Amino acid sequence: MGQDEFAIGRVAVSPQDICRAELRAAQPTLQHTVAPMRIDLLIIGLYLVGMLAIGYRVSDQSRDVEGYTIGNRNMSGWPLGLSVLATFLSSITFLGLPAKTLSQGNWNAFVFGATAPIAALVAVRYFVPLYRNSAGLTAYELLESRFGYWARAYAALSYVTLQVIRIGNVLLLVALAVEPMLRWDEPPAAWADRFSAAQWVDVKIVGILVLAGLVVIVYDVLGGIRAVVWTDVVQVFVLTFGALWVLAELTIDREGGIAGFFGDIPAERFDLGQWLNWTDSGLWDWAIPSVLVIVIYGVTENMRNYGADQNYVQRMLAAKDHRAAGHSIWIGALGYQPLNVLFCLIGTALWLHIEDIKRSGVAATESARAVSSVAADQVLPNYIRYELPEFVAGLIIAAILAAAMSTVDSGMNSSSMVVYCDFVKRLRKTAPRWPEILSLRLWTIAIGAFGTGMAVFLYLSLGAGSSRTIMDVWWQYAGVAGGGMFGLFLLAWLLPGVPARFALAGVLASLPVLAWGVFCRGLAADSPWKPYECPLHPNLVGVLGTLTVLAVAGVGTFLGSAGRSAADRRSAN
Template sequence: MAELPIWDTLVFILYLLLILGFGVSFSFRKRTAKDFTTGGGRLPAWAIGMSIFATFVSSISFLALPGNAYLSNWNGFVFSLSIPLAAWIAVRYFVPHYRSISSDSAYFYLEERFGPWARIYASTCYLLTQLARMGAILYLLALPMHFLFGWSIAWVIAMTGLIVVIYAMLGGIEAVVWTDAIQGLILIGGAIICLGMIFWKIPGGASKLFEVADANEKFSLGSFDWDFGSSTFWMILVYGLFINLQNFGIDQSYVQRYITAKSVQDAKRSTWLGSLLYIPVSALFFFIGTALFAYYQTQPQNIPEDIQADSVFPHFIVSELPIGLTGLLIASLFAAGMSTLSTSINSSATVILSDHVKKYLRPSLSSKTDLKVLRLSSLVMGLLAILVGLAFNGVRSALDAWWALASIFSGGVLGLFLLGFIVRKTISRQAVFAVIAGVLAIGWMSLPAILALAGKEASWEQPLHSNMTIVMGTLAIFVVGFVLSSIFGRGNNS
């Protein structure tokens, strides 16, 4: 177990203090609830694009992508190859749609199409998903720090969570977007520096790296068989397309950024920038994992035998980088997690105000009270995320737990949105039956994974890969809704 040198510790602490101070500085401006949720619609496209990129990247990506490439190959990179098509659909249809409606909420449209139940269902699914996501990010961020330095997992979760809560609660969406932009740049710069150091340090240089990687098929994108029961190229591609359509189409974190832009064209540019930037950056992280595999194959004495794949990259940062640079790279690891956390906190607070408090509890709130509700909601969601992160401590696989929870909490909401957006004659009653079918499909596919996490075994074997849960849930809602509306027509929408 290593000890972080004093200079690296100072660099890391200085980074955290600077980010905190920068984020909090936005609270001193005259603010309204609209400023908190949309930044007054005056944010530049490049900053919003960097924020969208930072929302894609998290501590899960920072640790899991190099770890995945180190352990196996580039099969997971196929997820990124689905982004251009999803982004084109978003820019062509979703961005103009959300810019045209008079609401900060991604779920306002569902109420217009199917009634209040659809808005409550979708927004509740979103809030539950964000809590699970934030908890997983906080825990996965703390895990390598505990392994490498002996830092308390609970302390890292609480410290990181509270810093993000403070600036997200006080600074609003402007603080989130601008800190995301800074942290995104630090993250990219840190990754490039790391890759350069691996090239410099590996005996034999780049040629040796590629020789070892090629001999072990580390650049493989996976099997091209039409098999959706295992992690093939086509399964990951389909899964990625549905996940990214869900992100761009119905995720408040993304939809809210469309509204912060100055114009529809700026919103489209920011969407293209944020989504397409993730492709080369994710490739960079996969390449780091492959390079680390080659590096430690040539120098196996430099890595502990029992190290987890997700801790290999942090281990290299701590053990191989010069003093001072290590602190900056650890800061970039935290930047990946903090940027996603701040986005989730701000968008969740917006959902709580727009979809629940102002809609059902206190419709006539003043603008000043709106702002208080947003800040209180940010605080509550942040504190709950810390508790969820602590609850993750001790699970057999945090990533498996996150994937299982995300599949369940997604609730097939993408299918409901597409049903309303594409099949214009579907009515509320038909949509209800479609959602029930989708929830049953999700439950049937998720239960074996949930039982496995609890150490039990299901009485049936699930034929599809667990990643296909969101695909089947979405398709079940859309297909059942389409069939019902085709058979019974519009009928009486009651």
């Protein structure tokens, strides 16, 4: 989802702040880093083994194409709903939403998730019957029947590109977040002469990347969509339990309990931010991240998820009937709301925790400095590392891995399904050389390996900071490549009279518009392109691309119809 892209600021800290180098040098003296941990590693290991066991357990029901991809269309609504909820979430949500709330000083980040029920209402009313009444296995077959194969291929390629990028992005960022939380700063004695401290960090991060990617590939290949759904169910409970424990640790020991916690927080910390886009000078500025902007973005993005994202369409098709499919959507949309509140509360509680450190005058202690003197996106990982017991830290790390794996497994399974159905099977003119199910499993392995390999390559070649920068560029490319996809779906759904040639014109017109909105921003004051800088908030760029497709195709159809009518009148005369 869109929540995966947060611009995290830096927390204001006390004069006792120290640089990261000092903090890294001091870390080995902390109680938690005296020796490599074993309890948390045991918990993480048990969690990963449990995921593999689920994949093996359901493998008997995934021996043909329909069983592997859509569960033979007989799955219940409640596990599918929890799987939809898990797809909403990711490790970046687990870490990024509290960081966003902490850095912004309000609950503006809450608004995006709050729009999910609006999109769910549309999805249950229109998208569920639309896809379930079709005989296809992917969302993009609908586009071929309406506009031709070019539309299906464009949408499918855009989707697979986006998912592979997201797999690499999620794996890379979760490894960067989890590595310091492991409290394993020194290599084992047998390896001490082989790795320096910096090299040991690289070994751990690459190990996390490869291990997480490999586990997901194995249980996904074994159990198909059923493995994805049932591991998602477990992952939702694990990450919810972990988040609740963090909040309890931050609030339960406060003087006055929960009431004291809320009483110590200023009311503006719970504010949603500026509602409209009026500036102090009375001008309207679409660059302001107002509640209005987030609502527009949230409704559009969540409708795109339900209407054009194979992850969600696949779960609609896997349900045993229309009613179960509708229930799955509502469980996902409504179930996200308390989690949305929970993660924002964690961010607010972390702010209060930092304020307590400042007021108490203990910022000189190492654990306090580790929490109060770092960037906002590192506050929660450092809190877990330095201030939670080993057993609890293991549970939280497992929860963060669960959030990441629920995103990766969905993207992996749905992408292999799209590649096979929309390209391999669609374009093949001869009988397959091996069973279809084998082809699907091989494509699952290929996509998982490519996503994992991309994350490893970016980290090893460019380092942590540069990797994030490059991933941002890749996300921008994905936005340009796939930004017209939802507009194409809306044309097929809302405007049945639009010819294929005008739909193609709309998609082609959206590409330079999206490129302008994504790349033409943040220009230097003396840049010759400064007058042409995009004035919109980045969240509105996708909305602009969708509107461009609709406008160009709609206007072209209208003018074409008017021209034909005029020609008919002239010929009649």
